[in-house]
Amino acid sequence: MPKIADIEDTPNPNAVKFTLHEPLTWGITHSYENAEQAKDDALSCALFDIKHVSNVFYVDKWLTVTQDGEADWPALVRLVAVPIRAAPAAEAQSAAAVFAARTxxxxxxxxxxxxxxxxxxxxxxxxxxxxxxxxxxxxxxxxxxxxxxxxxxxxxxxxxxxxxxxxxxxxxxxxxxxxxxxxxxx
CATH class of the missing domain: 3.30.300.130 (Fe-S cluster assembly (FSCA))
Known part of the structure; x- marks a missing residue:
């Protein structure tokens, strides 16, 4: 399970970046603009279940959560940290799978x-x-x-x-x- 190393503001006032100690993926990007798009991704589904989360993006050792602008960031960060910490770290992926995902x-x-x-x-x-x-x-x-x-x-x-x-x-x-x-x- 990934441990959060750092939480940073981004130039987008509605987005926060989480840097992790362990990777969630090996070079494969996961980007979802709504819960429907994320339906097959357990981590993103858990994040979209949190009120005000409007976008989830993650790759390797970092994850960005965007909110709708209606939430208090300190409170929202505490909520989204729970599913992030519960997510499994990336398993070893073959180079072929990573290459196929980038094409x-x-x-x-x-x-x-x-x-x-x-x-x-x-x-x-x-x-x-x-x-x-x-x-x-x-x-x-x-x-x-x-x-x-x-x-x-x-x-x-x-x-x-x-x-x-x-x-x-x-x-x-x-x-x-x-x-x-x-x-x-x-």
């Missing part, structure tokens, strides 16, 4: 897959570490011509700066490898 866009041409690989490498090196530090992440959901579609997760999903400043920053960075690319949040 997200099917049916790309070989050329587009090469483009996507370069985009993901840049995101992994220059964007995702900062988003993860703030309790969030982003997932590439599409590459269609010159349009890259991304979906924010965790604290970034409802953070006002994600849709404006962060999105523009990502697009400007992507333009360094593809000058005509447009990045949209979905």
């Amino acid at each position: 997200s866009i099917a049916a790309l041409s070989e050329e587009d897959q090469t483009r996507l690989d370069a985009i993901n490498t840049m995101l992994d090196e220059q964007i995702r570490p900062h988003l993860k530090n703030d309790g969030g992440d982003l997932h590439v959901v599409g590459l269609d011509g010159n349009q890259l579609s991304v979906h924010y997760q965790g604290a970034c999903g409802t953070c006002p700066s994600s849709i404006s400043g962060t999105l523009r920053g990502i697009e400007n960075l992507m333009k360094s490898i593809e000058p005509d690319i447009q990045v949209v949040a979905v």
